[in-house]
Amino acid sequence: MTATATAGWTVQAYRFALDPAPAQARALASHAGAARRAFNVMLAAVKANLDQRAAERSYGLDGDALTPSLNWSAYGLRREWNIRKHTVAPWWRENSKEAYAAGCANLGAALGNWSASKKGSRKGPRAGFPRFKAKHRDTPSVTFTTGAIRVEPDRRHVRLPVIGTVKTHESTRKLARRMEAGTARITTATIRFERGRWFVSFVAHVQRAAGRPAHVPAEAPVIGVDLGVRDLIVAATLDGAEIARRPAPPQLRRAQRRVRALQRKAARQHGPYDPAAKSWREPSHGWVKTQQLIRREHTRIANLRTDHLHKTTTRLAQRHQVIGVETLAPGNMARRGGRRKRGLNRALANASLGTLTRLLGYKAGWYGCRLVAADRFFPSSKTCSRCGAVKTKLPLSERTFACGQCGLVLDRDRNAAINLARHALAATTGGSGPLVTGGADGKTRHRPGGQPPGPDPARGVETGTRAGDAPCAAGGTATPKGAAA
Numbered sequence: 001m002t003a004t005a006t007a008g009w010t011v012q013a014y015r016f017a018l019d020p021a022p023a024q025a026r027a028l029a030s031h032a033g034a035a036r037r038a039f040n041v042m043l044a045a046v047k048a049n050l051d052q053r054a055a056e057r058s059y060g061l062d063g064d065a066l067t068p069s070l071n072w073s074a075y076g077l078r079r080e081w082n083i084r085k086h087t088v089a090p091w092w093r094e095n096s097k098e099a100y101a102a103g104c105a106n107l108g109a110a111l112g113n114w115s116a117s118k119k120g121s122r123k124g125p126r127a128g129f130p131r132f133k134a135k136h137r138d139t140p141s142v143t144f145t146t147g148a149i150r151v152e153p154d155r156r157h158v159r160l161p162v163i164g165t166v167k168t169h170e171s172t173r174k175l176a177r178r179m180e181a182g183t184a185r186i187t188t189a190t191i192r193f194e195r196g197r198w199f200v201s202f203v204a205h206v207q208r209a210a211g212r213p214a215h216v217p218a219e220a221p222v223i224g225v226d227l228g229v230r231d232l233i234v235a236a237t238l239d240g241a242e243i244a245r246r247p248a249p250p251q252l253r254r255a256q257r258r259v260r261a262l263q264r265k266a267a268r269q270h271g272p273y274d275p276a277a278k279s280w281r282e283p284s285h286g287w288v289k290t291q292q293l294i295r296r297e298h299t300r301i302a303n304l305r306t307d308h309l310h311k312t313t314t315r316l317a318q319r320h321q322v323i324g325v326e327t328l329a330p331g332n333m334a335r336r337g338g339r340r341k342r343g344l345n346r347a348l349a350n351a352s353l354g355t356l357t358r359l360l361g362y363k364a365g366w367y368g369c370r371l372v373a374a375d376r377f378f379p380s381s382k383t384c385s386r387c388g389a390v391k392t393k394l395p396l397s398e399r400t401f402a403c404g405q406c407g408l409v410l411d412r413d414r415n416a417a418i419n420l421a422r423h424a425l426a427a428t429t430g431g432s433g434p435l436v437t438g439g440a441d442g443k444t445r446h447r448p449g450g451q452p453p454g455p456d457p458a459r460g461v462e463t464g465t466r467a468g469d470a471p472c473a474a475g476g477t478a479t480p481k482g483a484a485a
């Protein structure tokens with residue numbers, strides 16, 4: 001989502017699970033298939049065009065003598081598709097033209113990324129040449145940008161072009177209220193088939209009262225937040241008081257136990273690999289059924305974690321003025337700050353640190369608090385929060401921090417949280433340090449007085465609006481890969 005919002009408006013996504021009727025589910029799948037078809041047909045055309053030009057060059061042709069290259073823009077590809085559709089997709093009238101346009105737009109973007117990556121003008125990991133989309137491999141999805149896209153006033157249905165009115169699994173009130181008040185405008189609707197069901201994500205321009213007064217308890221304007229191994233989130237104030245310890249919800253632990261049990265069960269069943277013959281075979285129905293249960297349990301785990309992180313981050317962003325967090329080293333997911341997380345918890349902890357920072361990032365903008373991300377070399381766990389002595393080594397198995405200098409003995413995660421709070425305070429008062437506020441567009445504003453009294457000298461609260469974030473579509477991607485380990 002690259003759309004930029006006008007002043008006072010932010011871009012936000014609202015995602016709802018759908019309960020389509022069987023015919024509607026077929027129509028949704030048909031539209032996703034149509035987008036895939038347009039993508040693949042045009043990719044083949046682009047490849048043929050590139051090959052043709054390469055062959056002509058090898059014969060010594062050049063310049064105008066070559067076959068003209070195809071226009072790779074979304075519009076150019078769409079024009080070409082409209083010429084070809086009668087032969088390659090004679091059924092094209094069955095689906096909204098938006099589906100084909102979406103396929104062409106995706107291909108245009110993928111080709112653009114590839115060529116920018118090749119030229120070196122694109123940041124991030126290298127983008128490869130687009131490959132053909134396959135029904136069994138790629139998530140079926142399609143984006144609608146025009147036509148009848150809306151949330152019905154009954155808050156239980158959404159309207160999509162050609163597909164019609166589809167029942168939602170949950171109430172759409174969060175978006176519907178804003179539509180009724182005129183503080184939201186839907187720009188696109190994307191349908192996706194994920195984890196066995198259809199979802200719709202609306203991208204909307206939303207008018208938000210940026211930085212509305214937070215419910216700040218006077219005693220804790222500045223806090224540090226650390227992710228624990230056993231407890232998901234540990235928050236502490238400057239003077240060391242622990243204000244929140246959010247353990248993994250019990251239903252999450254139960255779901256994790258169930259996954260492990262199911263995986264042991266699957267290992268005893270007749271799976272697709274025959275260890276005796278060292279070859280592949282047809283798995284038993286029982287094994288396939290167990291795999292379905294494992295997938296369902298993983299979905300539940302992901303949903304529980306997302307829910308937990310959302311509730312916790314909202315609470316923190318609403319109640320405190322400055323929050324210090326760790327930074328996840330990019331491209332170094334398995335290891336962070338010298339802390340190595342093993343087994344099931346490692347993947348989970350790293351996934352949630354990324355999500356935590358991201359959620360706090362935009363919620364800080366919403367609720368007018370300030371997020372300070374510590375440098376990734378900041379020794380938050382290894383520093384003594386009383387005397388400042390830094391340990392050279394602290395194995396993860398040591399759950400308590402014992403200082404060799406002053407004799408402080410403290411819970412490890414709490415010690416780290418205190419250090420992060422101090423770091424955040426220093427960064428906000430000293431004006432140095434990497435600062436992450438909710439403002440992606442760098443827009444800052446000082447709120448006039450009326451702040452609750454507190455020891456925090458950094459009274460000026462930076463607020464901002466964040467464009468291009470999707471709070472609802474976020475976070476549900478934590479796949480506990482270490483579950484089998």
Ligand SMILES: [Zn+2]
Nearest residue numbers: 384387403406
């Ligand atoms: Zn000490």
